[in-house]
Amino acid sequence: MLVETSRPIILTGDRTTGPLHLGHYAGSLRNRVALQRTHRQFVLLADAQALTDNMDDPDKVRRNVLEVALDYLAVGIDPAETTICVQSALPALSELTQLYLNFVTVARLERNPTIKDEIQARGFERDIPAGFLCYPVAQAADITAFKATVVPVGLDQGPMIEQTNEIVRRVNRQAGRDLLPEAKALIPATGRLPGADGKAKMSKSLGDAIPLSATPDEIRDLVNRMYTDPNHLRASDPGAVKGNVVFLYLDAFDPDRDSVEELKERYRRGGLGDVALKRHLEDVLQQLLKPIRERRAAVAKDLGYVLDMLRSGTSKARAITQATLDEVRDGLGLFSFDRTACKRSVAPD
Incomplete structure (x- = not known):
């Protein structure tokens, strides 16, 4: 052959x-x-x-x-x-x-x-x-x-x-x-x-994975559960980027690298809250997964x-x-x- x-x-x-x-x-x-x-x-x-x-x-x-x-x-x-x-x-x-x-x-x-x-x-x-x-x-x-x-x-x-x-x-x-x-x-x-808790790699069996077919509500729920910096209590507090699951996901999926670096700098010096940070990540993931979810639904027919x-x-x-x-x-x-x-x-x- x-x-x-x-x-x-x-x-x-x-x-x-x-x-x-x-x-x-x-x-x-x-x-x-x-x-x-x-x-x-x-x-x-x-x-x-x-x-x-x-x-x-x-x-x-x-x-x-x-x-x-x-x-x-x-x-x-x-x-x-x-x-x-x-x-x-x-x-x-x-x-x-x-x-x-x-x-x-x-x-x-x-x-x-x-x-x-x-x-x-x-x-x-x-x-x-x-x-x-x-x-x-x-x-x-x-x-x-x-x-x-x-x-x-x-x-x-x-x-x-x-x-x-x-x-x-x-x-x-x-x-x-x-x-x-x-x-x-x-x-x-x-x-x-890592999964949402930052302790292990993302896993279906542990229930901390975001499926490619995830609905908008499922994406929002998993992002809101993500581990950040437990010492970052107020938006004005300086925060740690290393080990912060939200930033790991932004590094992986946000195509705007300059924007990610700017967010990291703001977080380190204080002035960026976890809620705003997670909202940004959610927007990135919603844009990424929407066309994948729609193509999947179409092919499944x-x-x-x-x-x-x-x-x-x-x-x-x-x-x-x-x-x-x-x-x-x-x-x-x-x-x-x-x-x-x-x-x-x-x-x-």
């Missing part, structure tokens, strides 16, 4: 555990919209990965495949430029995962900083689902199946790309040639956004189009990932019925 090679290949995606939120937008979605013109981009609806810690509620994972797809289309990901596909419908990914598991140890998986943090956050302790522990290997299968060289991720996901490249090097060494390319993490300048788009993208991705699997199997010297010459080694008498 001929594959376009003139543009760098990007592989990215999201677990289908719920609609996407502003953290996703700042961390990767707007990058995807920009990069789809200059790169060959594949986006995975990662429903199989979502099952690694949601096997007790597979209906939630299945239901949110369409929800996340709607968010993709709403923010401007274009199916004519980006291939959007369903992870669980790509069987080559599972077989690549099985092969790659032979190139990594349990101890190495347990040392992965991202895995360690996620295990602690979920309270697994030693009761870790095997699928969850091994998901860095599954992620390596996703990335290499498309031969991606660029992977947009948050800062906390950097170790996942490092582990992917370790597996790539071991597979290439075993094959005796550069069968798979290494990937580079593309980390956004914004970093990860034609789910047949969304399903056809997913079928087409998944079919295209299935052919590409199967071709990579065939190359890996051949490179590792596995048995194949398609070999034109199959020689049987006979031990000497």
Whole structure:
């Protein structure tokens, strides 16, 4: 199968555990919209990965495949430029995962900083689902199946790309040639956004996320709950900008950089109240999310189009990932019925 090679290949995606939120937008979605013109981009609806810690509620994972797809289309990901596909419908990914598991140890998986943090956050302790522990290997299968060289991720996901490249090097060494390319993490300048209380990253499960489909009232409520400076009791008091969630969001979403710097200076010296500051942020977010919310509602009226788009993208991705699997199997010297010459080694008498 001929594959376009003139543009760098990007592989990215999201677990289908719920609609996407502003953290996703700042961390990767707007990058995807920009990069789809200059790169060959594949986006995975990662429903199989979502099952690694949601096997007790597979209906939630299945239901949110369409929800996340709607968010993709709403923010401007274009199916004519980006291939959007369903992870669980790509069987080559599972077989690549099985092969790659032979190139990594349990101890190495347990040392992965991202895995360690996620295990602690979920309270697994030693009761870790095997699928969850091994998901860095599954992620390596996703990335290499498309031969991606660029992977947009948050800062906390950097170790996942490092582990992917370790597996790539071991597979290439075993094959005796550069069968798979290494990937580079593309980390956004914004970093990860905290939730409204400032204590953790924005999360659907914690109820402190602003969904991309949020109504004006939901946006207002979340902004009003945002942590600022507890010592900033009056507008005339000097306030702290560092650690102030409202300013973190303004840095991420206000396109008027000069205005943001002016607000920071006023806040530091005194003369800017939290109410006025939050009202400004609310205006910024209302302007950002209104067109996204409206596009999402319009596309949701034609789910047949969304399903056809997913079928087409998944079919295209299935052919590409199967071709990579065939190359890996051949490179590792596995048995194949398609070999034109199959020689049987006979031990000497």
